[in-house]
Amino acid sequence: MANAILSSIADLARLRRIDLRPEWADAASKLTGEDEPALETCCEMIGWAPPTRYSDAPRTHEFPLLVFHPDRGWAVVERVEADNRLQVVHNGVATTWPDADRARIYDLVIPLPASRQRFERAIDVFKASVLRRKQVILLAILATVVVNFIALITSLYTMQVYDRVVPRGAFSTLWVLSVGALTALAFDFTLRVVRANLLEREAAHIDTEVSEFFFARAIDARLDTRPPSVGTMAGQLRGMEQVRSMISSGIIFAFADLPFALLFIFVVAQIGGVISIVLLVGFPVALGVALTFAKLIRKDTERTQVSNNRKNGLLVEAMDSAETVKANRGQWYMMSRWGTLLDELHASEVPTKKLQAKAGAIFGTMQQAMYILLIAWGSVEVFENRLSLGGLVACSILAGRVNGPLIAQLPNLLVQWSYSRSALGMLDGILKFPTERAANVDLLRPTRLAPQLTFRDVEFVYPGGRAGVNIPKLTIEAGERIAIVGGVGSGKSTLLKLMSGLYPPQSGQILIDRLDMTQVAEDTLRTHVGYLPQDYRLVNGSLRDNLLLGLPDPGDDRIMEVAQETGLANLITQHPRGLDLPIAEGGRGLSGGQRTLTGLTRLLLAQPKLLLLDEPTSNLDVDTESLVLRTLTKRLSPETTLIIVTHKLQLVGLVNRLMIFANGQVAIDGPAAEVLKRMQRPKTVQEPAGTGPKPAEMGAN
Numbered sequence: 001m002a003n004a005i006l007s008s009i010a011d012l013a014r015l016r017r018i019d020l021r022p023e024w025a026d027a028a029s030k031l032t033g034e035d036e037p038a039l040e041t042c043c044e045m046i047g048w049a050p051p052t053r054y055s056d057a058p059r060t061h062e063f064p065l066l067v068f069h070p071d072r073g074w075a076v077v078e079r080v081e082a083d084n085r086l087q088v089v090h091n092g093v094a095t096t097w098p099d100a101d102r103a104r105i106y107d108l109v110i111p112l113p114a115s116r117q118r119f120e121r122a123i124d125v126f127k128a129s130v131l132r133r134k135q136v137i138l139l140a141i142l143a144t145v146v147v148n149f150i151a152l153i154t155s156l157y158t159m160q161v162y163d164r165v166v167p168r169g170a171f172s173t174l175w176v177l178s179v180g181a182l183t184a185l186a187f188d189f190t191l192r193v194v195r196a197n198l199l200e201r202e203a204a205h206i207d208t209e210v211s212e213f214f215f216a217r218a219i220d221a222r223l224d225t226r227p228p229s230v231g232t233m234a235g236q237l238r239g240m241e242q243v244r245s246m247i248s249s250g251i252i253f254a255f256a257d258l259p260f261a262l263l264f265i266f267v268v269a270q271i272g273g274v275i276s277i278v279l280l281v282g283f284p285v286a287l288g289v290a291l292t293f294a295k296l297i298r299k300d301t302e303r304t305q306v307s308n309n310r311k312n313g314l315l316v317e318a319m320d321s322a323e324t325v326k327a328n329r330g331q332w333y334m335m336s337r338w339g340t341l342l343d344e345l346h347a348s349e350v351p352t353k354k355l356q357a358k359a360g361a362i363f364g365t366m367q368q369a370m371y372i373l374l375i376a377w378g379s380v381e382v383f384e385n386r387l388s389l390g391g392l393v394a395c396s397i398l399a400g401r402v403n404g405p406l407i408a409q410l411p412n413l414l415v416q417w418s419y420s421r422s423a424l425g426m427l428d429g430i431l432k433f434p435t436e437r438a439a440n441v442d443l444l445r446p447t448r449l450a451p452q453l454t455f456r457d458v459e460f461v462y463p464g465g466r467a468g469v470n471i472p473k474l475t476i477e478a479g480e481r482i483a484i485v486g487g488v489g490s491g492k493s494t495l496l497k498l499m500s501g502l503y504p505p506q507s508g509q510i511l512i513d514r515l516d517m518t519q520v521a522e523d524t525l526r527t528h529v530g531y532l533p534q535d536y537r538l539v540n541g542s543l544r545d546n547l548l549l550g551l552p553d554p555g556d557d558r559i560m561e562v563a564q565e566t567g568l569a570n571l572i573t574q575h576p577r578g579l580d581l582p583i584a585e586g587g588r589g590l591s592g593g594q595r596t597l598t599g600l601t602r603l604l605l606a607q608p609k610l611l612l613l614d615e616p617t618s619n620l621d622v623d624t625e626s627l628v629l630r631t632l633t634k635r636l637s638p639e640t641t642l643i644i645v646t647h648k649l650q651l652v653g654l655v656n657r658l659m660i661f662a663n664g665q666v667a668i669d670g671p672a673a674e675v676l677k678r679m680q681r682p683k684t685v686q687e688p689a690g691t692g693p694k695p696a697e698m699g700a701n
């Protein structure tokens with residue numbers, strides 16, 4: 001890493017055992033300085049909280065920390081020795097620096113990746129994000145309180161005008177009162193604008209934080225435990241927008257508007273006396289109606305949410321499999337599923353909407369009725385001289401302020417709350433998916449990981465008890481070249497996924513360089529293990545983005561050099577936009593073979609020590625295939641382990657060990673020539689049945 005600050009931060013993250021995203025430093029790529037202020041700039045560029053400098057000596061448990069030494073620059077400090085020396089890690093190497101008293105120590109909060117943050121319930125994620133901004137929320141509540149006080153002033157102003165100004169023609173008092181009221185209104189306007197701005201800005205931050213968290217959790221979910229419908233899961237994720245907007249409006253309602261409604265009732269009681277009974281009775285009745293209504297719609301909003309998510313799922317599926325659907329005249333099938341879902345959706349949505357309309361009508365009528373009762377009762381009080389006319393007008397204005405939050409906000413807020421509740425339930429479901437690595441395990445981050453694999457009593461079964469893999473014992477040494485062949489559905493791809501660490505076994509252990517794979521940190525494992533799936537999917541972006549997915553940019557020369565060797569260069573040079581060739585969503589825009597070549601080129605750029613290729617040449621023409629084979633032979637260093645799943649005999653020439661896979665088990669395993677010879681012999685009684693294809697079949701594809 002070019003910049004000393006960035007490389008020290010990387011060391012700090014490693015020592016604190018925090019995974020940094022591959023592109024974590026991209027935002028700080030323009031960082032030039034390496035002095036102390038540059039650290040703050042760096043944090044700002046990355047979007048982290050600013051560093052804090054220690055004025056006293058840090059306590060033992062607070063290490064490791066960042067240190068700046070005027071003569072030596074940046075490093076990570078692990079200890080300050082009694083003899084004025086610093087125990088540091090500089091550029092990944094542990095060493096000692098003298099003159100500890102001249103060094104300055106900084107703490108830096110490196111955000112934990114979503115998979116390491118522990119939240120039991122989705123609401124806690126929102127709560128944590130809101131609480132991080134308590135000051136802003138308090139300010140917004142305070143602004144609402146002041147806005148409500150100003151509303152009180154308006155009603156008192158009206159009372160004074162009716163009672164003092166109109167009967168006596170006291171216009172000088174009127175001007176003073178009017179100027180006062182107008183000033184209060186100007187203040188009110190400013191506060192409302194400030195409150196809206198504050199809330200919007202913080203809402204955007206909360207949105208970013210929360211949606212990044214859930215997005216990361218969703219993509220971190222272990223592949224073998226993810227729900228089968230991607231679209232439905234995407235629908236579930238969308239629920240967080242609902243929750244977020246509910247939370248910001250709900251907080252203001254509960255902490256400012258609702259308490260103020262009570263204060264207004266109190267003021268009406270002070271001015272109007274008994275007529276406040278109308279509000280004292282009406283307010284709890286309205287609240288009771290609202291809560292009953294919330295209970296009634298709960299079930300339907302949950303059903304609506306589920307149907308909406310399924311609709312989303314079907315839409316994604318229909319678009320994704322458009323070719324298959326069209327080619328097989330599957331439109332009718334899809335249309336009928338769509339129709340059924342729409343019926344389901346309407347069956348739950350219509351009752352909610354009807355109830356919402358009914359509640360609106362009830363609340364509207366209640367508001368009018370309360371107003372009429374208040375005025376009628378108030379008139380009697382005025383006639384009896386127990387209340388002034390101005391007092392009655394002020395009470396009627398205040399009654400409007402009591403009804404305001406109830407009529408204007410409560411019904412909508414309750415529907416929103418009901419939807420948010422079910423959205424939260426679905427987000428809870430996303431939190432329940434196990435992630436790639438357990439959050440509470442201190443993961444291993446060895447700097448070197450030999451490409452050596454050991455299977456011990458490994459068993460893996462797909463959810464629902466479907467086919468899987470069962471391997472009691474298997475050892476693969478560093479530098480071995482292995483081909484795995486076997487019949488369709490025999491479990492070869494599953495075995496490769498287990499070897500890559502993407503699927504953990506249900507029982508047994510897979511060791512890489514004698515370390516349990518599940519205990520090795522994700523970033524370390526991905527650097528050392530390269531896996532090319534059978535159906536290599538590209539992501540929306542440019543070809544360059546796809547070639548460099550998760551890799552530091554090695555420069556165009558290097559990319560083109562490797563692309564030349566895999567045959568991808570033809571595509572790059574022939575396209576007017578070259579490496580910037582756009583890739584559509586879902587990886588559309590390239591042929592199957594070109595997609596495979598992109599994956600292969602990326603792997604060769606990454607240079608992992610363990611290479612797992614799942615039918616790498618099945619989409620390639622004969623010439624490209626032999627080019628790829630030659631490149632693999634040339635490029636792989638002697639210590640690189642290569643494991644290829646294939647149906648093709650040509651690839652077997654590349655390896656020295658051959659494994660025949662059948663029914664999720666290794667049926668035959670040995671030196672390639674020997675296994676081939678054995679397969680050509682007529683089957684003997686010792687050999688297990690169904691041991692996969694004959695060499696002739698293997699070459700048939």
Ligand SMILES: Nc1ncnc2c1ncn2[C@@H]1O[C@H](COP(=O)(O)OP(=O)(O)OP(=O)(O)O)[C@@H](O)[C@H]1O
Pocket residue numbers: 462463466467468486487488489490491492493494495534
């Ligand atoms: N995601 C999944 N969920 C449930 N079962 C699965 C899943 N993926 C594969 N299987 C099942 O596991 C078995 C092994 O599949 P796998 O893809 O490993 O076979 P394979 O040997 O690579 O086949 P092929 O040569 O056709 O690629 C199959 O019976 C398949 O139906």
